[in-house]
Amino acid sequence: xxxxxxxxxxxxxxxxxxxxxxxxxxxxxxxxxxxxxxxxxxxxxxxxxxxxxxxxxxxxxxxxxxxxxxxxxxxxxxxxxxxxxxxxxxxxxxxxxxxxxxxxxxxxxxxxxxxxxxxxxxxxxxxxxxxxxxxxxxxxxxxxxxxxxxxxxxxxxxxxxxxxxxxxxxxxxxxxxxxxxxxxxxxxxxxxxxxxxxxxxxxxxxxxxxxxxxxxxxxxxxxx
Amino acid sequence: xxxxxxxxxxxxxxxxxxxxxxxxxxxxxxxxxxxxxxxxxxxxxxxxxxxxxxxxxxxxxxxxxxxxxxxxxxxxxxxxxxxxxxxxxxxxxxxxxxxxxxxxxxxxxxxxxxxxxxxxxxxxxxxxxxxxxxxxxxxxxxxxxxxxxxxxxxxxxxxxxxxxxxxxxxxxxxxxxxxxxxxxxxxxxxxxxxxxxxxxxxxxxxxxxxxxxxxxxxxxxxxx
Numbered sequence: 001x002x003x004x005x006x007x008x009x010x011x012x013x014x015x016x017x018x019x020x021x022x023x024x025x026x027x028x029x030x031x032x033x034x035x036x037x038x039x040x041x042x043x044x045x046x047x048x049x050x051x052x053x054x055x056x057x058x059x060x061x062x063x064x065x066x067x068x069x070x071x072x073x074x075x076x077x078x079x080x081x082x083x084x085x086x087x088x089x090x091x092x093x094x095x096x097x098x099x100x101x102x103x104x105x106x107x108x109x110x111x112x113x114x115x116x117x118x119x120x121x122x123x124x125x126x127x128x129x130x131x132x133x134x135x136x137x138x139x140x141x142x143x144x145x146x147x148x149x150x151x152x153x154x155x156x157x158x159x160x161x162x163x164x165x166x167x168x169x170x171x172x173x174x175x176x177x178x179x180x181x182x183x184x185x186x187x188x189x190x191x192x193x194x195x196x197x198x199x200x201x202x203x204x205x206x207x208x209x210x211x212x213x214x215x216x217x218x219x220x221x222x223x224x
Numbered sequence: 225x226x227x228x229x230x231x232x233x234x235x236x237x238x239x240x241x242x243x244x245x246x247x248x249x250x251x252x253x254x255x256x257x258x259x260x261x262x263x264x265x266x267x268x269x270x271x272x273x274x275x276x277x278x279x280x281x282x283x284x285x286x287x288x289x290x291x292x293x294x295x296x297x298x299x300x301x302x303x304x305x306x307x308x309x310x311x312x313x314x315x316x317x318x319x320x321x322x323x324x325x326x327x328x329x330x331x332x333x334x335x336x337x338x339x340x341x342x343x344x345x346x347x348x349x350x351x352x353x354x355x356x357x358x359x360x361x362x363x364x365x366x367x368x369x370x371x372x373x374x375x376x377x378x379x380x381x382x383x384x385x386x387x388x389x390x391x392x393x394x395x396x397x398x399x400x401x402x403x404x405x406x407x408x409x410x411x412x413x414x415x416x417x418x419x420x421x422x423x424x425x426x427x428x429x430x431x432x433x434x435x436x437x438x439x440x441x442x443x444x445x446x447x448x
Contacts, residue, residue, distance in 0.1 A: 004300045005332040009325050010316025076228045092234025101233050108229040 017131055020099035024106065024134025031111040034220035035119065036213065037097075037135035039157065042123030044143040045167040047075045048200035049209075050118055054082045056210040061217050062115045066105045068097040068122045075120060085109055096127035099134050116217045125150070129157040137216055139163040144171040148178050151185040158186050163194045165209055170199040241355055244323035248330065248358025255335040258444035259343065260437065261321075261359035263381065266347030268367040269391040271299045272424035273433075274342055278306045280434040281340075285441050290329045290343045292321040299344060309333055320351035323358050340441045349374070353381040361440055363387040368395040372402050375409040382410050387418045389433055394423040 028035055040046050054063055064085040067076040076088035087105040089097060097119065109117065119135060121128045140161045142150055145168060151158045158164070164186060166179065179197060186193055194212060198205030252259055264270050278287055288309040291300040300312035311329040313321060321343065333341065343359060345352045364385045366374055369392060375382045382388070388410060390403065403421060410417055418436060422429030 004297060004304045005311045005329075006297055006300075006314060007311065007325075007328060007332070008314050008316060009318060009328070010314070012328070013318075073228060073230055076230075080228045087229045087231065090230060090232050090234070092232060094233060094237075101231075104231060104233070104236070105229075108231070 014130065017099045020103060021132035021134040024099060024103055025136060027106075028111070028117075028134065028136070029220070031114075032220055032222040033111050033114050033117060034137075034217040035117040035133075035135040036216070037119045037121060037128075037133045037138045038141070039121040039125070039128045039138065039161070040123060040141035040143070041125050041146060044123070044141040044146065045200050046120045046123070046141060047078055049141060049165060049167065049198070050079060050120060051082065052198075052200050052203070052206050053118070053210055053213065054079070054084060056206060057116075057214060058082070058084070061214060062113060064109045064114045064117045066097075066102065066109075066117060066119045068101070068120060070094070070122060085114070091122060095122055095124050096131050097121050097133055098131040102133045115221070116213075125154040125157045129154070129160050136220060137162045139165060141165045141167050142182070143168040144175050144177045148182040148185070151182070151189055155189050158193070159189045161190070161193060163196065163209075163212060166195065166197045167200055169197045169204060170202055238354065241323045244327060245356035245358040248323060248327055249360060251330075252335070252341075252358065252360070253444070256444055256446040257335050257338055257341060258361075258441040259341040259357075259359040260440070261343045261345060261352075261357045261362045262365070263345040263349070263352045263362065263385070264347060264365035264367070265349050265370060268347070268365040268370065269424050270344045270347070270365060271302055273365060273389060273391065273422070274303060274344060275306065276422075276424050276427070276430050277342070277434055277437065278303070278308060280430060281438060282306070282308070285438060286337060286339045288333045288338045288341045290321075290326065290333075290341060292325070292344060292346045294318070294346060309338070315346060319346055319348050320355050321345050321357055322355040326357045339445070340437075349378040349381045353378070353384050360444060361386045363389060365389045365391050366406075367392040368399055368401045372406040372409070375406070375413055379413050382417070383413045385414070385417060387420060387433075387436060390419065390421045391424055393421045393428060394426055 065079045066087045068089045070091050073088040076086045080086040087108045089101050138161045196209040289303045290311045292313045294315050297312040300310040304310040311332045313325050313329055362385045420433040
């Protein structure tokens with residue numbers, strides 16, 4: 001006699017997550033709020049890009065920020081000093097944000113008072129790629145010092161993103177990072193991805209990035 | 225202006241888990257079913273101990289098994305060949321079982337047909353110690369080849385368990401493992417823990433272990 005029932009927990013968790021993410025997206029849509037899930041390795045420049053984005057768009061777009069962090073709340077404090085609403089999700093060891101965590105964070109934000117929410121995910125190129133947070137768009141940052149081989153190592157992350165910000169291009173001169181080789185590798189995985197070379201330090205390329213983001217926000221607004 | 229809301233996800237997850245674990249325990253109590261959460265490092269002998277326990281107790285106790293495994297289902301198949309109901313939870317990378325997973329597995333078992341459920345947790349001495357599964361008792365296995373210093377390295381695991389099975393005592397002669405030193409280290413963390421030196425290979429100590437387990441099962445039965 002043999003009687004094994006097999007339950008695939010990971011698939012069930014991902015499928016429950018997907019369902020809740022769909023619900024979050026519908027709620028945001030009803031409020032005409034656009035949400036971006038911003039992902040990268042630790043230190044690639046997520047907080048710097050958010051600060052640059054805030055200072056460029058704040059007069060036109062009402063932005064709120066959800067900060068995911070394993071232990072600290074320094075990023076949320078930096079963002080909050082810019083005068084925008086910020087929610088810090090302290091994951092206590094969890095390596096990604098998921099839809100239930102975002103649902104929890106959204107309760108702390110007044111959607112009627114916002115046009116755009118930026119999620120700063122936990123610094124990690126693996127698990128965050130698997131969990132839909134309910135955002136309408138996903139973007140990732142790759143910084144030049146990380147190397148142009150990252151699409152080969154983390155193909156899922158490059159495949160699920162709508163935009164790739166290549167940050168720290170001010171290092172291009174002193175590095176063997178090849179932007180064209182990167183483009184080829186990324187486009188093989190994801191031909192529709194938009195690529196924005198930027199330097200959060202010098203401000204180079206920030207206008208193109210924020211232009212794209214402002215278009216996405218406008219697209220989420222209900223017709224007048 | 226500063227406006228940071230701080231949400232501690234880990235604490236919320238652990239507290240939600242605890243609440244569901246309490247509910248599971250009440251449900252088991254109503255059915256007079258005893259559940260044991262069995263934890264250890266990979267390879268310490270969880271499946272071997274379960275097989276020894278089944279062959280010793282099966283005439284007296286109706287046992288079902290919930291097997292947690294990252295990827296395979298070989299352990300559930302081994303157990304199921306003994307003719308007992310077995311549910312395989314394939315975690316797909318998750319390093320522990322939690323109360324929602326156990327609730328899911330329990331739906332596949334007929335509680336009216338069982339006296340005892342043994343959960344074989346994922347092989348890991350860290351995270352499983354933090355997540356209450358809804359079991360009435362927790363036991364862990366430490367095998368002699370792992371060394372008698374493990375209570376110093378994984379104090380939480382040794383603190384939360386009601387019983388410690390020291391497996392592979394047939395290796396004691398050829399190892400510097402000191403059972404008395406282990407006892408001292410464990411009892412400092414957890415003076416009430418019951419310690420059972422056993423060898424799943426030779427059968428030494430299995431009667432004492434299964435005697436303790438049978439007492440726990442009897443304690444969970446409703447008065448006639």
